[in-house]
Amino acid sequence: MELRQKHQKRQRRKLGRLLAVAAAVVSGVGLAPAAESPERHTVRPGESVQAAVDAAKPGDTVVLAPGTYRESVLITTARLTLRGSGPATVLVPPAGPAAADAHGCARAGHGVCVTGTEGADVERVSVRSLTLRGFKGHGLWASRTDRLSVRQVVSEKNGVWGLAQQRSVRGSFRENTVRENGDAGIFLANAVDAEGGATDQGGALIAGNTASGNRIGVTVRRVRNLTVRDNELTANCAGMFIVGDESKPAAGAMTVRSNDISGNNRLCPATARLPVIQGSGIVLTGSEATVVRSNTIRDNVGSAPMSGGIVLFESLVGAANTDNVIVNNEVEGNGRADLVHRGDGGGNRFTGNTCASSEPAGLC
Numbered sequence: 001m002e003l004r005q006k007h008q009k010r011q012r013r014k015l016g017r018l019l020a021v022a023a024a025v026v027s028g029v030g031l032a033p034a035a036e037s038p039e040r041h042t043v044r045p046g047e048s049v050q051a052a053v054d055a056a057k058p059g060d061t062v063v064l065a066p067g068t069y070r071e072s073v074l075i076t077t078a079r080l081t082l083r084g085s086g087p088a089t090v091l092v093p094p095a096g097p098a099a100a101d102a103h104g105c106a107r108a109g110h111g112v113c114v115t116g117t118e119g120a121d122v123e124r125v126s127v128r129s130l131t132l133r134g135f136k137g138h139g140l141w142a143s144r145t146d147r148l149s150v151r152q153v154v155s156e157k158n159g160v161w162g163l164a165q166q167r168s169v170r171g172s173f174r175e176n177t178v179r180e181n182g183d184a185g186i187f188l189a190n191a192v193d194a195e196g197g198a199t200d201q202g203g204a205l206i207a208g209n210t211a212s213g214n215r216i217g218v219t220v221r222r223v224r225n226l227t228v229r230d231n232e233l234t235a236n237c238a239g240m241f242i243v244g245d246e247s248k249p250a251a252g253a254m255t256v257r258s259n260d261i262s263g264n265n266r267l268c269p270a271t272a273r274l275p276v277i278q279g280s281g282i283v284l285t286g287s288e289a290t291v292v293r294s295n296t297i298r299d300n301v302g303s304a305p306m307s308g309g310i311v312l313f314e315s316l317v318g319a320a321n322t323d324n325v326i327v328n329n330e331v332e333g334n335g336r337a338d339l340v341h342r343g344d345g346g347g348n349r350f351t352g353n354t355c356a357s358s359e360p361a362g363l364c
Helices: 002-027 049-055 104-108
Strands: 040-043 061-064 067-070 073-075 081-083 089-092 112-115 126-128 131-133 140-143 149-151 154-156 163-166 172-174 177-179 184-189 199-207 210-212 216-221 223-229 232-234 238-243 255-257 260-262 280-285 291-293 296-298 308-313 325-327 330-332 339-342 349-351
Touching: 040 049, 049 061, 049 073, 073 104, 104 112, 177 184, 184 199, 184 210, 184 223, 210 216, 216 223, 216 232, 232 238, 296 308, 308 330
Parallel strands: 040 061, 061 081, 067 089, 073 112, 081 126, 089 131, 112 140, 126 149, 131 154, 140 163, 149 172, 154 177, 163 184, 172 199, 177 210, 184 216, 199 223, 210 232, 216 238, 223 255, 232 260, 238 280, 255 291, 260 296, 280 308, 291 325, 296 330, 308 339, 325 349
Antiparallel strands: none
16 A cells, blocks of 8 residues: 555656656747758849848848849858859849948949958858859959858959868868859968968868859969869960969968869960960969869960960069979870979979970970
8 A cells, every 4th residue: 555655656657747848848938949950041033132142141042033133242140051052143233333321342343242350250152153243343242251152153254262261171162164254263361451470171072163264264363272273274375273382381282173174275465463464274373282173174275474385484573483283184285384393493203194294304
């Protein structure tokens, strides 16, 4: 009898606890609030893209219907996706000068800007499936970002860079088309407004893009630890530049592989930074420990100082190329030569390449 009474008491206490939990569920007392679900904000021509971006929360998506939007867009919200409906979704500059109270992206003349702050990078922003056309600055400009993703974007006929990033890490630029921009189609740098050593990009990726009609297809300047692969670079003045200077750490420690770089024979005049450019496939200037492998580099022809298929060229401030590996590339029909090593620098290795001419002789 005594054991049965103890068992009954335990059962009553258990039932009491279950009833208390049930009451809390009904009343909401003591439970954490449910997380807000990501929202989708749809914008149509004639409506403000910036207003939708400003209203969005981290994790939200702003979707642009097909059509033309006359504005610049500034993104400072983490995990935001700005997605068009394909190339027929077009951002172009607004008519007339930017208003005095416009955001900095509009005043600078860029199309889309993704910007963090000195103390906090803006993380995991995605821009995809739209066209950026005719801005006096850059089509897309990113600064202080982490894991920015730019995919299936057409950036064309912009005054300086098509897609550009500085002071950022782990960016991904994939399957974009960059054409007829004033400088590089795709540009990654440590910082454009300050000197300093190359910065670690944390494994940034430039892959599967098409660049044509630009001054340079792809430029990576004073950066390290990234991959440039499977891009098609044609009809630019130069296909690709890997740029360093006397600062430390040196630029380089990257992989350039499986790119198709052909017919980059436009003639571009000299600038304050570079001499005349024509007929350059891949140019390394001030690079160390970069691996250039399994690329196809054909018919880049010119008589400029950096002309050639794969060219190691001492930088204009005297920084040498050191310990780079040029291996298993198909390099043919380039002039002044298929493989070129000009200037000082030791430890550079040319091996397994298919080529017909080199400067100096013996690199093929």
